[in-house]
Every structure is written in structure tokens, then in C-alpha cells.
Amino acid sequence: MLLPLPLPPFSFLPPHGLTLPSAPEPGCRVVVPWQSGVRVGVLVGFETLRGGAGLELREAVGALDGRPFVSAAALEVLERVAAYTCAPPGTVLSNLLPTGLNVPLVHQVRALGVIGGEPVLDTWQDAAEVPLRRLELYRRQGLLDERAFVPEGSVSRLLPLREGDAGLDGAPRANQRRALAHLWALGAGESAAALARAADVPENAVRALVKKGYAGYRDVPAPPTPLTVVEPQSGVPGATLHPAPHHAGPLLSVSGGTRAARVLSLLPLIQADLASGKSVLVLAPEQSYVQQAASLLAAYVQTHVFSGDTADAERLRLWERAVEDDPFVLVGSYLALLAPLKLGRVVVLEEGSGAYKLTAGCRIFVPTAARFLAEAAGVPLLLADALTTPETRFLVAARVTLPTPVPRAHIVDLRAGGWPLSADLVRVLKQVEARGRQAVLLAPRRGFSAALACTDCEHVIGCPNCDLPLRYHRERYLLRCHQCGHQARAPDHCPACASPSLSPTRAAGTQWIAAEVARVVPSLNVKRFDRDKREDLSALIKGEAGVVVATTACLRHPPLPNVALVAVTLLDAFLSLGDFRAEEEAYRLLLNLAELSPGRRPLTLIQTFTPESPLLQAYLTGGSDAFVSDLLGRRERFLYPPFASLAKVQLSAREAATAERAATWMAGALRTAGAAADELLGPSAAPVARIKGQYSYQLFLRTDKAVLPERLAPALNYRGAARLRIDIDPRDVSGFLE
């Protein structure tokens, strides 16, 4: 039994009085006693007990499902992800199966057999009412009958109770007669008001019926939750149909084009899958992409969505819908990964998106889990992105490149001055204003500036909990930590030297850029759009002139119709992340800017201190293909994924010394387990040494895929004072290609 807890599988005896042939199948949900109550887990397998072994095991209470709740392929994915990420299988279950395991349960017991010489057959009662010790005693003696089930939901409905009779005769009661006739015809009404509306009578007429006993409110079983209808969207600008060719191989990569074009290119493949009775799982990294892809597909094929804000009841309904015969497309976030579809194909949209990396629990990169799923189910996997990841390029021979127009771009060299708004940018903004067009300005961060620093002693005001500068938000004269949320009023004097000359540092945020724009072109309608301040852009969506100063959050906003300029105010800020994927992600960001005005080609103005970077050269010449090949070549030379496996081992504690001691011990243990000098980096303090009051030290293990589990063995057995976290394929790795 696998429970959604950070634990390995646990064994239980079959439910009382049940022998193996009738036991539930693997994949079924089973209720088991757990600590002082019960929990729902997934049956993952059986073991045969020999001799007297296992007598101390507890009995399962019973199964919730007659047929598997998750497929055999899903169980295989759970197991593989657990092995791959070095996480307990239960953690993986709780991450990837957010449906049906934390359902409300009714747990009932009754005494059975002979107690104290007296034969007893009690009635069912709630288990919580029986003292725990007695429950355990009866259980051990086999005198307890237990059952657990999900209570059936009920709703209150207005039902007709009596036919109309003499009591409703007469002209004054015509409305009541009409309402009652209507109710009998309908069978049930949602409420008095709803029935009154449907029968076109005053609400009081219905109330009178209830009062006189002709109708009444009764609890009836809740009808099945309806599935959300996806609004189809067609005629999307820039989404000319470029169908991907029919392709039989296990892996296909689609790159280039716009997001909509990539989704629509899959249609012929998806339609063929549906025609053969198979459903298609389409994964997207974010809520807004899920909605967009679903709307596009819903115009052609039966489509349902499953994502973070799908309610529990609807999730369960989708799980039921998945096993029905009628195939469909399920578009969802990673939460949909293990839906029990009759799979024909797995599609991963925006496969390079960092948002696919789970930030807690098993920390799997969802496209990797999707690959495991496709392999376990024996279906093709399709990976799509504006820019193919080097990992995918390495794996996939078959690829489709959709046409991508070369951008109309202008690079501004900031070394000649002009930061934060160069003369060129100001000039174009004035044109935008003069012609009543729209512009989007991309800033690297929200807030006003990267920090507030003293011009006398260069002291930077930092967060008391984290090893980071506090971001300056000028609007409310606030300092705020973007990591832990700590907030304080900006001081008047430097806390270090008491000088009054505190000033914002470079790397302007949305506030600063917006203020600059308002200063240089005062007549422009300036809106801000970031996590702090999501101004209403509906007037701009209708075509009104204006400038949006935004973080990358604007890529999740519906596009504007009249964009003449897209500006990246400081490209370098997206590159200085020190990660070996930073360049790839910055390039992907530039390509994704096309989503701000699909179907049009606004001027893209990029301000940078490094205009000669290969990334910009590739972008300007449409050299994505060569760029990815080059990245892959460098990954091979420096032995980075996919040519080696990378694991981050992080140790954190409240006391820095505790974390450091644990990390040093770990380094020794890893070396003893065979990690060579060139395989082990660290220990070193994490780039942000302290987060939320916890100090972290980290080690990197970079080694051949085949030996990684063996090399990591000591980490898996670590029992110590510091908190250990293992991240396989980490996304934040500094110090590559330097």
C-alpha cells in the first residue's frame, strides 16, 4: 500500500474475511488503519507471507474501488519517478496524484462474534465513538467488522408531494396550480425562486405550495458534477495550420511558430488518435497555457481541462470520465498526468518551461515524468516548444520546425549610456504615443529597484531572514523581500553609517521604468502589470493606446491588438542567473515575446550591455536550430545533462554551523561511496545562503547516469540534525561554462 505521505510502501493484511482471489487489484484505492484513524492509499502490489511472518501487520479496512483508480502505467510512473528522484514513493504519489486520496471518509465499525461469552452483533457505529484501545483490542481478536466509504453527496431539492386537489381550487390560486403542475412535470426544482421563474409565477405562490404541503424540500443524492465546458476559440491570429506529419516513432519534437500554431499543428495526429478510440493527454506548464490550448483544441475535438483550480468534485468526475469509452483530449497541468485515460498519445507543450520543475516534494521535471508515462503506456510522446531543449534534441531524431518569421529587431548598446531608457527607446515611445499605438516594456523584476543602497558607505539594506537585498518599492516607500515576504518601511538614514543619502540601485523594476516612461513621455497612458500590481488592461485589449510596463507575467495575459513596440529594458538581467540553462531560457523568452502580439510583427527593441552575445546573433538571424546544436555541443564538452546526470544535495539548518558540518560529513560520505574529485562539487554555501531563517549548504554530484544511484546512496541513508533535500536535474545550478 502506498499512502500519500513521504514514506515507502507499507504492508497490510487483506480486509477481514477476505481471501486473495477476491482482493482488490493493484491501482485500487484501499482504506487502511493509520495511527489513530484511517487513510486512503493505493494498492501497489502483494507479497506472500511465509511461516509466522507478518502476523503483527494490521488489516486493511476495505477497498474504495471495484476497478483500478490508477492504471498499471501510472503505477509504473510512480515507481520510476521515485527511483529517478531518490524520493520516497509516497512523496511522488502525493505530488502526482492530487485526486481521490484525501477524500472525506465515513469509517464505521461493529462488534462481531462473542465478547465475554455473549454473542454480539452490534449495529454499525462511527469508529470515532469507540475508544481507541477497545478498537485495537477487538481488531487484534478478529472481533471487529469495519467499513469505510465516501459519503454520497446530497443536495436539497424542492419535490412535489401531493397532486393538486380541491384545496387549490378557485381563481386566486391559479398561480399555485400552475406552479404545482410545473413542478410535477419537472420532477424537482432547485429552489422556490427557480421554480417561480420557470413557471412564471410570483415566488409567494410556490412558498404557499410548500406551506400547504403540496411540495417540500428533501435531500436527494447529488447529481454527477458537470464538467466545465471549454469555450472554443478559432480564427486565432498567427495560427495558420501547419500540420505535423503523421509520424509513427515514439518521440516527436515540434518547434518554432507561435504557441497557437504549435498546438494546432498537432490536430491531425490528435484526430487520428481519437478516431482509433484513444484519448490524448496534453500537458501545459501553467494555468493560462492550459486554458489557451484547451480553447484552441475545443474548436475541433472534444476537450476537457484539468488543472490547479479544477474543484475536487470535478476532478473525481474527470477520473470517471477518463475510463469511459468515448475518447477525448484532456488538457491539463501536471496534476492530470496520472489520469486513467485510454492513452493514445502524450503531448507536452512548452517542454522547456522551468515552471514544469516541481519546487517541492520529489522535484521531478514534469516532461521527464511524461516520458516515463509514454514509455509505460507504449504510446508516442510529442514535445513542443518555441525552442527545443538540448535534452530533447539529444533524444529525438524526428522533428518538425514550424515557420517562424525573423523578428524586426533593434539592439541598443547600453555601454554608450542611456540606462534605464535609451534615447532610441524614448524616440520610439514618442512615435507610439504620436500614432496612438501600444507598447509593452519588459522589466526584469517588479518593484522599483533591485535594492536601496547607501551612496556613502555602499551598505545595501538586506532582509533579516534571507541573505538577499530587500527590493525597494517606492510607491509605498517600502522595502520588501521577494523571497520570504518580509516587509519594512524604507529608512531615512543608512542603518550602517547613518548617512541620509540612500539611493536605489541599478536593474530597474517595473515601478522605476513606469515612472521613467511617465517622465519622458508624460502624455502616454502607462499601465503596470506584475505580481504586485496587475492593472486593468481591458481598455488596451479593446485597442486603446498605451504602454504596459510588465514582468514576464504579461506573457500570461491575453494579447493586445495594437502593439507597435516590444522592448526588453535589460536583457542582461535575464542572463546573469549563473545557471547553465540561462542562455537557453533567455532565448526562449525572446521567442515568446511574439505571444504579446500574435500575427503581427512589432518592433522588438532590446537594451543590453552585451550586444555581441551569440544568443542575440542567433535570435536576429533566426538561427534557433544551430543555437540548440551549439548548446548541445557545449553540454557534451562540459559533461552536463543530457551527457551526465546532475544531482544537488542540499543541507539546511537554523544554525549555519550545523548545516555546514552536515554538508562536510556528506561530502566525505559521498567520496567514500566512490564519488571522484571531478564528480563532486562543494560543499559550498547556497547562492542565497539563508532563506527564511534557514542556512543552506549544497553539494553537486555530476556523474554518469548509470552510477548516480550508487553514488547517492549515503545521502539516502542520512540521519542527522540538518534537513536534507535531494534535487535530481536541478534547475538552479551556477557556474557552468565559466
Added chain:
DNA sequence: AGCACGCCGACT
């Protein structure tokens, strides 16, 4: 992850 047990500091 919960939930127990257990050991030290500040209070009605």
C-alpha cells in the same frame, strides 16, 4: 507529512 513523546523555559 502528522502525531506522539520528551525535555527545558515563562507564567496563571
Added chain:
DNA sequence: GTCGGCGTGCTC
């Protein structure tokens, strides 16, 4: 004298 902080250990 108790309440309550969170460190350690266990869950079939």
C-alpha cells in the same frame, strides 16, 4: 506547580 516551545522518532 502547569502550559507550551520544538527536537527526535515512528508510522504496516
